[in-house]
Amino acid sequence: METLVLNATYQPVARIPWQRAITLLFLGKVEVLEEYEDKTIRSVTFEVKMPSVIRFFRLLKRRKPVIRFSRENVYARDQGCCQYCGQKVTRAEATYDHVLPRSQGGGTNWENIVIACVPCNQVKGGRTPQQARMKLKSVPVKPNKLPDMLRLTFSWNKGMPDTWKNWLRDLTYWHGSLEED
Numbered sequence: 001m002e003t004l005v006l007n008a009t010y011q012p013v014a015r016i017p018w019q020r021a022i023t024l025l026f027l028g029k030v031e032v033l034e035e036y037e038d039k040t041i042r043s044v045t046f047e048v049k050m051p052s053v054i055r056f057f058r059l060l061k062r063r064k065p066v067i068r069f070s071r072e073n074v075y076a077r078d079q080g081c082c083q084y085c086g087q088k089v090t091r092a093e094a095t096y097d098h099v100l101p102r103s104q105g106g107g108t109n110w111e112n113i114v115i116a117c118v119p120c121n122q123v124k125g126g127r128t129p130q131q132a133r134m135k136l137k138s139v140p141v142k143p144n145k146l147p148d149m150l151r152l153t154f155s156w157n158k159g160m161p162d163t164w165k166n167w168l169r170d171l172t173y174w175h176g177s178l179e180e181d
Helices: 018-026 071-077 118-124 171-175
Strands: 002-006 012-017 030-042 047-056 095-098 113-116
Touching (some): 018 030, 018 047, 071 113
Antiparallel strands (some): 002 012, 030 047, 095 113
């Protein structure tokens, strides 16, 4: 069984095992907002209902997200455009080009990889942009943040405990059909 975790402002932040929820409760970090009616935790000295929804008393510190070096993130940084001709390319058509080729000592890192369309990548080949008489649209750098980053939202779905319904958004509210007058 899982427990829904809310931050101090009642926003859902995680789903954790009930054992972790009990630990946080005994450490005095959370309060229980909802319980499973049919689940009880027993020990030698006490009995308590299993927590279904808990809330932190204090605000959680947000960790600064680390932007991982990956093909997907390079594509996002370059906004899906070839960095030589500027043409929009799909993920399937995108190639990843070493600005300074590896054969000339170039590394595989944020500052040396760009998105390129297949024709531009073939023209450039194993040369630098200057050697191939091509110009980069922008200098590749490690981004501080990425456009269109995925934001996780918690939503209530069938099969989840009914006690979570009050705390999670119901997707059918947003994606269900509206009745016409």
